[in-house]
Amino acid sequence: MRTQRYIAGKIFQALLTLLFILTFNFFLFRILPGDPVAVLTKTQGVELSAEQQEELAIELGLREPLPQQFVGYLGDMLQGDLGLSTLVDPGTPVTEVFLRDLPKTLILVGTSTIASIALGIVLGIYGGWKRGRALDMSSMTGSLFLYSMPEFVLGILLLLLFTKYLHLFPSGGYSSVTGNLTGVAYVVDVVNHMFLPWLTLTLAYVGEYYLVMRSSLLDVLGEEYITLARAKGLRDKFVLRRHAVRNALLPTVTLVALSFGFVLGGAITVELVFSYPGVGKLSLDALRKQDYPVLQGTFLFFSMAVLIANLIADIVYGYFDPRVRAMR
């Protein structure tokens, strides 16, 4: 019962934040320069008289009072109607443009995040447990370096090394341009293209997760219940697995969720380095060409992604740690 109330509360908070985001999004894109009517007519290549322009403005709801526009906007958003793309892919619904690129980003960011979390946690546990050993010291140094390195710098270095000098991987894109590959050959080709951006994103965040997991484990190892567990004569492995790691994982969960916004930001720059046609590249295109409907869509997507990551973290946290549930 308590768990359900806790989760319901978290979902309510997330919905409140969502409303915040939608409102913010609405006003942010109302203050952007450029008249939507002028942009539309320009892209469709039609000359419109002043009257027709006025009619179009009324049709688009631009002459209605702001509150009314806002209600209409909320309605559109709930139906998943984000308008039409103006310059990136003129006339196509934003959702369509978006759904075309979304899977590519999801698979890239999803798999690399899972890989860096897994690697970071495993190394972090080892580092905290065998503090000061050779592997810990080298992981520590490596992590600090990776943490200090912007994602795009890492990407550029890998690009130089693997494509320019070692000629091992293609320098960018999602698949080969010839495009007549099918079945297994196609999958191999895509994986071949995705490997470097994937490696970049994985390495870029492994350091951060390692550092947090390690320090969180060190914190827990200083607790009295660990001393007690040892005094009871439990085996070290058991103490580590059952007592220490479980509790040390909690702060790491929060950090992973909080850093997700940065991971997405990193994905934008990495997609640029490897000209990987995902949502990050799409938002950059939209920004450069001033395609506001598409930009608004990608902005909404990034905010929602972080929001959902945070919600999942909160729920996981509540599930693992009964104290959190009891507190509210």
Next chain:
Amino acid sequence: MKTERPPVSQPTEADAIPVAPPSGRSIRWKRRRIAATRFWHQFRRNKMGMVGLAILLFFGAMAIYSLFADPASLSKIAVTEESIAPCTFRDLPCAPSGNNILGTDADGRSVLSLVIHGSRMSLLVGLLASVIAMVIGSFVGIVAGYVGRATDSVLMRLSDFMLVIPWLALAAILATIIGQNVWVIIGIIGFTSWPGASRLIRAQTLSVKERLFIERSRALGGSAWHVISRHILPNVMPVIMANMILTVAIAILSESALSFLGLGDPLRVTWGTVIDEAFSRGATSIGAWWWLLAPSFCIVAVVLAFTLVGYALDEIINPRIRER
């Protein structure tokens, strides 16, 4: 309300040697000097922190040097056959050799001087943005923690909201609206980097608030402003400082990412804009590694240095970690 000073007995005729009592100010300064010395002794024992500090001093000197260095070396017009020797105009960008120990860019400008001039703006953006973030973060954190109740919930919701906003996308949009100007970029990074720090500062405020000397001060009639500025703030300050140093690192990373996306100030050279130009002019495909490596190295070194110093400060003010 002013700080109470114990009443000082006036020297009377009976006193053999009239000694002027130490003033409040001199006592405070003495206490601060002792605290600073003790702090320095602790910091000096932290090897990683000292390495970080050394790197920072090096780059600080570089930034100061750049103030006096000739800005003409950044202009494309100043490039001559002699300045790019032993290369010729045909084989630009020129690999490290002869006159240019770090090579040149595609216009023949020395990468070394680009990097030196870039240090000033990169550091300035990092420091100023971090100061803005800390002022906002401290204000929100302390007010939320001290006032509590509805104010606390509203401020924490606000910071939740700021945490969810995808900062890079927001910064990119704002830079497009307001203009690609270095001050705008400082503002954007500052205004989007405070939420994390505000939570830590709030937590620290909550723990300081429960201490007895706060109760004493309020019982004596101290106003909220007095309690916050004279008692809470000095006790929260160490957390603020450690966070500020760590935020500088993040702000420098943020600036470089924005510049790399082509949203930097087109009139100023930072390490980020050098990498952006190198990348967009095909340095990776022609293999001009020197053009990319030097600014990248600087970013990594400075961010690493700030992080090391930040961790060292954190360790000193959080004695729990130090014991182990």
